[in-house]
Structures are given as structure tokens and as C-alpha cells.
Amino acid sequence: MTDLVVRRLLVDMEQPVARHWCAGDAFRTALFNALSMSFPVGEQFFIDSVRNGFKALPAQKQEQFRAEVQGFIGQEATHRRLHSLYNAHLDRLGLVNDWEPRARERLKQMEGLDVRHWLGITAANEHFTAIFADFMLRNADLLGEQDPRLATLWLWHSAEESEHKSTAFDLYQALGGSHEWRVKWMRQVTFFFLTDTLRQTASNLRRDGTLWKWSTWKSAASYLFGRRGLVTLTYQPWRAYFRRDFHPSQQDSSASVAWLREHGDSFVPVGG
Numbered sequence: 638m639t640d641l642v643v644r645r646l647l648v649d650m651e652q653p654v655a656r657h658w659c660a661g662d663a664f665r666t667a668l669f670n671a672l673s674m675s676f677p678v679g680e681q682f683f684i685d686s687v688r689n690g691f692k693a694l695p696a697q698k699q700e701q702f703r704a705e706v707q708g709f710i711g712q713e714a715t716h717r718r719l720h721s722l723y724n725a726h727l728d729r730l731g732l733v734n735d736w737e738p739r740a741r742e743r744l745k746q747m748e749g750l751d752v753r754h755w756l757g758i759t760a761a762n763e764h765f766t767a768i769f770a771d772f773m774l775r776n777a778d779l780l781g782e783q784d785p786r787l788a789t790l791w792l793w794h795s796a797e798e799s800e801h802k803s804t805a806f807d808l809y810q811a812l813g814g815s816h817e818w819r820v821k822w823m824r825q826v827t828f829f830f831l832t833d834t835l836r837q838t839a840s841n842l843r844r845d846g847t848l849w850k851w852s853t854w855k856s857a858a859s860y861l862f863g864r865r866g867l868v869t870l871t872y873q874p875w876r877a878y879f880r881r882d883f884h885p886s887q888q889d890s891s892a893s894v895a896w897l898r899e900h901g902d903s904f905v906p907v908g909g
């Protein structure tokens with residue numbers, strides 16, 4: 638079991654967010670803003686899945702999971718809160734969150750389904766988040782220096798995603814979730830995650846007036862497919878999820894451990 642600490646982040650989310658806060662780069666800013674837009678609804682779904690999965694466990698297994706589940710919920714609830722404040726600034730910049738209503742509509746179809754399906758979807762999303770988080774932590778310079786507050790928010794969130802990457806997966810296994818459904822949900826989640834991310838990023842760029850600029854596409858090509866591009870470096874860890882003997886703990890978390898150790902002045906632990 639993982640010891641999950643809930644941390645209060647010492648950043649001021651009241652101050653407005655600049656149009657191109659991420660290193661003055663329109664593409665990266667639009668992409669990160671798009672992901673942030675998905676978090677409040679997504680993380681609420683992960684919290685509900687884990688909470689309901691925990692309740693479905695037999696009593697003696699609950700004891701084994703209790704502390705970790707509490708830590709998971711505390712961490713995701715804190716992420717939700719801060720990203721909601723961040724997203725409110727994006728509204729003021731004239732960006733429109735189309736991802737959230739689309740996700741809400743899709744999630745309605747989950748009602749009444751076996752909790753293992755909820756956890757299968759959550760575990761797949763958490764794998765995506767964990768490999769993206771590790772990428773962020775290892776390429777922190779790509780967040781730029783223009784808004785240290787948002788850089789800290791993204792790196793703290795990444796570090797905690799890496800920390801709790803096994804929780805939903807372990808609950809899914811403990812409840813007897815099958816390998817077949819686990820990979821089936823990963824295929825679905827991959828499709829929706831990629832199309833939603835693309836659509837929202839394109840929408841953010843269109844409203845920002847930078848969708849058809851050469852510099853935007855050049856930045857996208859390099860950030861996604863360059864030598865240390867997001868797709869280049871996360872493709873293998875993404876594929877690993879399809880192996881029968883996959884477990885999230887097989888993937889390296891040292892970047893998360895190092896960030897948390899070196900940035901103790903950015904947060905206050907509030908328990909777990």
C-alpha cells in the first residue's frame with residue numbers, strides 16, 4: 638500500500654492567468670489549458686469510482702485499502718479545487734470548455750454499471766495521467782518561467798498523480814476485474830482522451846486566434862513528436878498497459894519522489 642499525503646499548495650490562484658502563460662508558446666498553453674478543463678469532471682469521476690470500489694470490498698480488505706483510498710480522494714479533491722480556480726481564469730480569457738459537458742453526457746451512461754467498469758475506466762485514465770505526469774516532471778523546463786505559480790501547480794499535480802497511480806488499478810484487481818475488460822477500457826479511454834484533447838486544444842487555439850499560425854504547428858510538431866516529444870516518449874509506457882502482467886508500480890516514479898523532496902517549500906502536508 639502507498640502512503641499518500643494530501644498537500645495544500647502554497648500558490649495564489651487569485652491572480653489572473655496570462656494568455657500565453659506557458660513560455661509564451663500558444664500551442665503548449667492551449668494544450669495544458671485543455672487538460673485542465675477536463676480535470677474537475679474527470680477527477681470527480683475517479684473519486685466516485687474509488688469510493689464506490691472501496692465500499693464494494695469485503696470488510697477485511699477494506700482495512701488494507703482504507704488509508705490509501707482516503708489519501709487518493711484527498712489528493713484528487715485538492716487537484717479539482719485548484720484546477721477549478723485556474724479554469725475560471727480561462728473563462729475570463731474567452732476560452733470555452735466544451736470537454737466538460739461532453740464528458741458529463743458520456744458519464745451518464747455509466748449509471749447502474751458494475752463498479753469494476755468505473756474502476757477500469759479510472760485505472761486507464763490514471764495510467765494516462767501517470768505517464769504524462771512523469772513526462773512533465775522530466776521536462777519541467779518546457780513549462781517556461783513566465784508563471785512559476787502555474788509551473789508549480791502542474792508539477793505538484795504530476796508528482797501526486799505519479800504517487801497514487803496504483804490505487805484505482807489495485808482496487809480493480811482486488812474486486813476481480815478481468816484483464817480483457819481492463820484492456821478494452823484502455824482502448825476506449827485512449828480514443829476519447831486523444832480526440833477530446835485534440836478538439837479542446839484546437840478550440841482554445843481558435844478562440845485565441847493562433848490556430849492557423851505557422852509557429853503554433855511548429856511548436857505542436859516538436860512538443861508532440863520531437864526527440865523529447867510527448868508522443869515519442871510516452872508511447873512505450875502507454876503500450877505496457879496492455880501486457881497481462883502489467884502493474885503501475887513497474888513504471889519509474891523517481892522524478893515524482895525527487896520533485897516532492899526538493900520542493901517542500903511549495904506545499905504544506907495536511908494529512909492523508
Ligand SMILES: [Fe+2]
Pocket residue numbers: 680712713716794798
Ligand atoms: Fe489529479
Ligand SMILES: [Fe+2]
Pocket residue numbers: 683713763766798801
Ligand atoms: Fe489521479
